Amino acid sequence: MNFEMVMQELETLGKERTKKIYVSNGAHEPLFGVATGEMKPIAKNIKKNQPLAEQLYNTGNYDAMYFAGVIADPKTMTDADFERWIDAAYFYMLSDYVVAVTLAETDIAQEVADKWIASSEELRMSAGWSCYCWLLGNRPDGEFSESKLTNMLEIVENTIHDSPERAKYAMNNFIYTVGVSYLPLHDKAVETAKAVGPVEVKRDKTKSKFLLASENIQKAVDKGQLGFKRKYVRC
Template sequence: MSTVSASQSTSPSVAKSVATVVEQLQALGLETYRNTIRKHGAQEPVFGVKIEEMKKLMKPFKNDLAFACALFDTGIYDAQYMAGLLADGRQMSADQLQHWVMTANSHGIREFSVAWVAAESAHAEELALAWIASGDEAIAATGWCTLSSYVAITEDADLDMGMLKKLLKKVQADIHRAPNRVCYCMNAFVIALGSYVSELSAAALQAGQTIGEVTVDVGDTACKVPFAPDYINKVAQRGSLGKKRKTAKC
């Protein structure tokens, strides 16, 4: 399917399909799960649909980017998460991805759904670096998450090692004074380099040791900020250092 502009109007058939799926999502929502994801930053409207239920609804819309983009444009947390699972980032333009990052429901959508599809796209490095340079905490955090997903799914031979080394040094210098979400995502970037990029694994491990424990306000959740060296060492112990993922999505 060809790429659809973010500004292009939605066809009546796509709009009807989106309306039907939104009704289905609303019916599948669970109050307990809704409360949980709200604690993790989801903003209204949010239904509380579990991911396995979303995946059941996705089957008729495989490779339908127009549907995924229209679903994202509802602004509903669950619909945007499902759109991120459904969309093929390789089909998406830089304008579409910029539209997604600017209209995402919450940091959960930006740092997962948007980062996933951006990492798949031909614009991954360009957008990630532009977002990191943004003065907006939410956008900058998305840039770091995009790179984390990108290195996880991209062969080392296709990575700009010089750029990644510079960014690792930047994290080491800036992480403890970075804004909350940026700090969290910088730490995840160190872990991603150490886990997925063989050439930089040792450097990431050393950087993590130098950085030390990272403190982030995770709100009213049970989330913990992983200590990067411990995480990287666990990956090494199971023999998975440098092993790429087929997809960043989960």
């Protein structure tokens, strides 16, 4: 399938209701409103195709950009490619669920994520912390430095309440993911979650939301999910 065919197919699959949901989360035109599950048959047909992924991502169309992440070949992408992608990611569903997920399948994931976390730019920070969540939930514990993750938990504890709104979500999720998916620091993550307490996230038109990592870690413990690892990062 070539670029025009994919765009046509995505347009056909678009639904007004889905489009409204995406817009309410921060997406803007152009977009069709394609449910992610609907993309699977096209992805199966194409498999990995980086040149096509680049064409789709460059459209600025949310659905095309999301699908680009599904068919991307992360192993061929460079640091510069990821900088281009994060620059174009204009809201969190792109930064955290397309760029961060794609980055998590590379060998440069940690170094790029570290750079983004230190950037103090909201969506870069959000993508950086999210990338670690995807990594920790998929790769063996032995691939991570325990002292580095300890240090990162301390950074979260000291800075989460003053961080940009979307970064707060990702940082809170980082505490949870360490607590559930990285066994050597389960206790430390629980301590951090308790020290952090409820995290207030301000939202545009609705009331603030409060995130509580300690409660979610406990729920995962109760369900016997400690040590959980996903088989694949991308669906």
